[in-house]
Amino acid sequence: xxxxxxxxxxxxxxxxxxxxxxxxxxxxxxxxxxxxxxxxxxxxxxxxxxxxxxxxxxxxxxxxxxxxxxxxxxxxxxxxxxxxxxxxxxxxxxxxxxxxxxxxxxxxxxxxxxxxxxxxxxxxxxxxxxxxxxxxxxxxxxxxxxxxxxxxxxxxxxxxxxxxxxxxxxxxxxxxxxxxxxxxxxxxxxxxxxxxxxxxxxxxxxxxxxxxxxxxxxxxxxxxxxxxxxxxxxxxxxxxxxxxxxxxxxxxxxxxxxxxxxxxxxxxxxxxxxxxxxxxxxxxxxxxxxxxxxxxxxxxxxxxxxxxxxxxxxxxxxxxxxxxxxxxxxxxxxxxxxxxxxxxxxxxxxxxxxxxxxxxxxxxxxxxxxxxxxxxxxxxxxxxxxxxxxxxxxxxxxxxxxxxxxxxxxxxxxxxxxxxxxxxxxxxxxxxxxxxxxxxxxxxxxxxxxxxxxxxxxxxxxxx
Amino acid sequence: xxxxxxxxxxxxxxxxxxxxxxxxxxxxxxxxxxxxxxxxxxxxxxxxxxxxxxxxxxxxxxxxxxxxxxxxxxxxxxxxxxxxxxxxxxxxxxxxxxxxxxxxxxxxxxxxxxxxxxxxxxxxxxxxxxxxxxxxxxxxxxxxxxxxxxxxxxxxxxxxxxxxxxxxxxxxxxxxxxxxxxxxxxxxxxxxxxxxxxxxxxxxxxxxxxxxxxxxxxxxxxxxxxxxxxxxxxxxxxxxxxxxxxxxxxxxxxxxxxxxxxxxxxxxxxxxxxxxxxxxxxxxxxxxxxxxxxxxxxxxxxxxxxxxxxxxxxxxxxxxxxxxxxxxxxxxxxxxxxxxxxxxxxxxxxxxxxxxxxxxxxxxxxxxxxxxxxxxxxxxxxxxxxxxxxxxxxxxxxxxxxxxxxxxxxxxxxxxxxxxxxxxxxxxxxxxxxxxxxxxxxxxxxxxxxxxxxxxxxxxx
Numbered sequence: 060x061x062x063x064x065x066x067x068x069x070x071x072x073x074x075x076x077x078x079x080x081x082x083x084x085x086x087x088x089x090x091x092x093x094x095x096x097x098x099x100x101x102x103x104x105x106x107x108x109x110x111x112x113x114x115x116x117x118x119x120x121x122x123x124x125x126x127x128x129x130x131x132x133x134x135x136x137x138x139x140x141x142x143x144x145x146x147x148x149x150x151x152x153x154x155x156x157x158x159x160x161x162x163x164x165x166x167x168x169x170x171x172x173x174x175x176x177x178x179x180x181x182x183x184x185x186x187x188x189x190x191x192x193x194x195x196x197x198x199x200x201x202x203x204x205x206x207x208x209x210x211x212x213x214x215x216x217x218x219x220x221x222x223x224x225x226x227x228x229x230x231x232x233x234x235x236x237x238x239x240x241x242x243x244x245x246x247x248x249x250x251x252x253x254x255x256x257x258x259x260x261x262x263x264x265x266x267x268x269x270x271x272x273x274x275x276x277x278x279x280x281x282x283x284x285x286x287x288x289x290x291x292x293x294x295x296x297x298x299x300x301x302x303x304x305x306x307x308x309x310x311x312x313x314x315x316x317x318x319x320x321x322x323x324x325x326x327x328x329x330x331x332x333x334x335x336x337x338x339x340x341x342x343x344x345x346x347x348x349x350x351x352x353x354x355x356x357x358x359x360x361x362x363x364x365x366x367x368x369x370x371x372x373x374x375x376x377x378x379x380x381x382x383x384x385x386x387x388x389x390x391x392x393x394x395x396x397x398x399x400x401x402x403x404x405x406x407x408x409x410x411x412x413x414x415x416x417x418x419x420x421x422x423x424x425x426x427x428x429x430x431x432x433x434x435x436x437x438x439x440x441x442x443x444x445x446x447x448x449x450x451x452x453x454x455x456x457x458x459x460x461x462x463x464x465x466x467x468x469x470x471x472x473x474x475x476x477x478x479x480x481x482x483x484x485x486x487x488x489x490x491x492x493x494x495x496x497x498x499x500x501x502x503x504x505x506x507x508x509x510x511x512x513x514x515x516x517x518x519x520x521x522x523x
Numbered sequence: 524x525x526x527x528x529x530x531x532x533x534x535x536x537x538x539x540x541x542x543x544x545x546x547x548x549x550x551x552x553x554x555x556x557x558x559x560x561x562x563x564x565x566x567x568x569x570x571x572x573x574x575x576x577x578x579x580x581x582x583x584x585x586x587x588x589x590x591x592x593x594x595x596x597x598x599x600x601x602x603x604x605x606x607x608x609x610x611x612x613x614x615x616x617x618x619x620x621x622x623x624x625x626x627x628x629x630x631x632x633x634x635x636x637x638x639x640x641x642x643x644x645x646x647x648x649x650x651x652x653x654x655x656x657x658x659x660x661x662x663x664x665x666x667x668x669x670x671x672x673x674x675x676x677x678x679x680x681x682x683x684x685x686x687x688x689x690x691x692x693x694x695x696x697x698x699x700x701x702x703x704x705x706x707x708x709x710x711x712x713x714x715x716x717x718x719x720x721x722x723x724x725x726x727x728x729x730x731x732x733x734x735x736x737x738x739x740x741x742x743x744x745x746x747x748x749x750x751x752x753x754x755x756x757x758x759x760x761x762x763x764x765x766x767x768x769x770x771x772x773x774x775x776x777x778x779x780x781x782x783x784x785x786x787x788x789x790x791x792x793x794x795x796x797x798x799x800x801x802x803x804x805x806x807x808x809x810x811x812x813x814x815x816x817x818x819x820x821x822x823x824x825x826x827x828x829x830x831x832x833x834x835x836x837x838x839x840x841x842x843x844x845x846x847x848x849x850x851x852x853x854x855x856x857x858x859x860x861x862x863x864x865x866x867x868x869x870x871x872x873x874x875x876x877x878x879x880x881x882x883x884x885x886x887x888x889x890x891x892x893x894x895x896x897x898x899x900x901x902x903x904x905x906x907x908x909x910x911x912x913x914x915x916x917x918x919x920x921x922x923x924x925x926x927x928x929x930x931x932x933x934x935x936x937x938x939x940x941x942x943x944x945x946x947x948x949x950x951x952x953x954x955x956x957x958x959x960x961x962x963x964x965x966x967x968x969x970x971x972x973x974x975x976x977x978x979x980x981x982x983x984x
Binding site for chain 2: 160168330391
């Protein structure tokens with residue numbers, strides 16, 4: 060009960076009704092400060108009012124999911140948004156430049172947008188109307204994805220599942236796995252892997268001192284190990300999340316590295332969840348798909364997205380490849396369970412978004428989208444050069460739209476705050492991606508060219 | 524082939540069992556034999572000499588998924604339909620099975636979506652990630668259209684890509700350690716998502732129920748409202764009204780009792796109001812019309828059956844601020860966390876469509892389409908009534924629940940399909956109390972509805 064969690068002052072003065080919103084607002088503050096118990100008076104909360112109003116609150120008898128309680132703080136990116144908003148409140152005239160959340164900024168190529176517009180319009184005609192689509196996705200789109208991204212590797216269109224985005228697919232895959240699976244993640248990594256694992260119940264409590272959840276294997280990725288984990292010191296887990304090109308470090312794993320990864324998975328009987336959302340940003344000949352590695356079909360699924368490829372962050376479209384050969388320990392094909400999840404917990408990606416996806420894979424569309432990707436890559440190059448010229452150690456930026464800047468000895472939230480305060484630029488503190496991200500900052504290359512150039516100028520002023 | 528052409532020819536639901544990859548459940552190595560069949564000619568190919576031992580990972584299959592009995596209900600219906608079409612390639616099959624909308628979306632709505640889609644190619648009109656909870660104007664419009672005067676505000680509304688997805692997300696919020704009750708019969712996603720989440724025991728074949736789920740019988744005998752005095756306490760109660768599949772709409776008095784029941788037991792009602800706009804009489808359209816409901820209920824709804832958005836994908840869930848877990852933690856906070864972590868918002872183009880739906884013109888247009896389907900429902904109800912069947916539902920929902928006493932619903936389904944080429948949905952697919960009933964959906968072109976009814980009359984005269 061709420062009242063038990065709130066330390067009571069000895070004299071309970073008169074009670075007055077409080078607005079419920081205020082209570083909930085207070086509740087999280089109180090919870091965060093409860094252990095250790097804070098001396099009353101340090102927090103600007105009237106405990107009498109809070110306790111009294113809490114007594115009036117009806118609570119159901121439904122226990123809160125213990126896994127939700129394990130989560131530390133809100134999800135990373137809304138936290139960044141909140142900081143931005145707070146900053147704007149403080150400096151209403153500041154020209155804020157957002158290089159934090161990796162949100163695309165450039166318009167979708169016209170031919171793609173037109174395809175979606177025409178399809179939408181046709182939905183009001185008898186011939187053009189369509190209702191429920193296949194939960195696995197439109198056939199033509201599945202084929203186009205297989206032909207475009209997997210034409211050099213043996214991936215069938217029936218192994219491609221269209222979705223409303225990688226973040227959603229990650230959770231659906233967790234639902235498929237259940238709470239008894241163990242995971243390994245790169246450290247640092249895209250927070251959704253860890254958070255969804257905690258939510259499903261695969262992880263233990265959060266250990267404050269080391270900034271890690273129990274029961275999750277964190278595979279350190281640092282400059283010292285060329286951003287590829289030392290697999291000899293990595294414990295066996297059921298699932299290995301691996302993102303390449305990597306968010307947030309920008310490192311694209313080499314063929315050699317991925318061969319080691321596949322071998323490691325085969326030896327351990329693990330399943331690799333390969334996140335290739337940034338494959339289009341690869342400049343060199345690093346593998347664009349895990350399935351370029353022999354033997355990967357029996358140990359890996361691949362998740363990808365149109366978000367950073369076609370500017371579909373708001374349109375919502377992605378896909379997951381589940382090879383037929385991927386089997387559970389009892390021989391049951393993973394693809395059958397994935398299909399069941401898609402049919403039961405999902406109802407297909409929006410048909411309009413799927414038309415857009417198909418258009419982006421047409422010769423004309425693909426060409427336009429490549430220009431878009433090229434534009435962001437040029438942004439990344441500019442940012443990379445800026446940091447280099449300032450003598451800041453930077454990584455990434457060549458095969459991904461992220462630059463990973465190192466500030467030895469400094470706390471990443473502190474650098475984040477300093478940069479925000481002094482240059483009005485949002486970035487993302489590396490520790491938000493895991494303890495391996497401390498000392499680092501992720502700077503995203505999504506932005507209008509002018510913003511990127513302006514940001515570079517401000518950073519130059521700050522650090523020179 | 525134009526993009527739109529290639530898209531519309533392939534918009535049929537894939538069936539799950541046609542899809543299934545053959546399993547290799549034995550640990551002994553097996554030879555894989557290939558036997559291509561041709562019509563009129565049976566050609567058998569000998570098994571290859573070398574034996575390939577399939578590589579298996581060491582990852583255990585989720586025990587919860589092994590509990591599931593068959594594929595999800597509707598892909599099974601689609602599979603049967605596809606098999607039927609193979610058997611009778613010239614048959615004019617009429618689909619009154621899966622509740623899929625058929626009539627075009629009103630222009631006021633599609634033009635808004637077309638506009639938004641096109642604007643994404645302009646500097647001023649481009650938008651990237653939207654708020655995971657949905658675009659503010661849409662949230663506000665949902666609140667004011669459906670919850671005016673009920674104390675539900677814009678920030679209690681979470682926009683989604685549909686009710687089915689929200690149901691799973693709610694299950695993720697609740698976790699494995701809650702118990703749930705469902706109506707029997709009910710929309711299969713509640714039970715299936717509960718099994719997947721690990722809330723249930725094994726399927727008990729003798730009673731056709733999963734262990735640890737409380738099935739609340741809804742039959743003609745109890746007016747399709749459960750006898751709450753015989754219902755065990757559970758943490759969560761799924762309740763759909765107007766009901767899929769029975770079409771029953773709970774009265775104010777019944778819902779008041781349900782809310783009281785939840786209050787007494789400290790339970791949370793997940794109220795599915797996806798068919799609220801099909802209500803004819805003055806039954807409540809939202810659970811929040813019942814005093815006290817905000818402290819015990821979540822409401823989920825959808826644009827699918829209102830605006831023909833089954834393919835466009837848009838819905839919403841209301842989680843009141845007052846809804847608290849036993850420790851006082853607001854359910855909305857956890858739902859918000861799930862929405863931010865496990866989801867990334869509904870498609871912006873779909874949301875633009877949703878906003879247009881809720882404009883005065885859009886609402887008027889939606890009511891017209893709903894009216895059309897309601898007329899279909901009347902025609903179907905009339906037909907079965909005139910043939911002497913006991914018919915339920917139809918008045919407040921686009922479904923007609925026809926009774927075939929003493930018969931297996933899958934047998935009736937097969938017979939109807941075989942003899943009239945009309946697809947329906949067998950009642951037992953919705954739960955054991957659905958046995959002896961068939962659900963006939965009223966979504967279809969008018970001529971198909973009329974034709975189907977003609978065929979029913981021929982079969983059952």
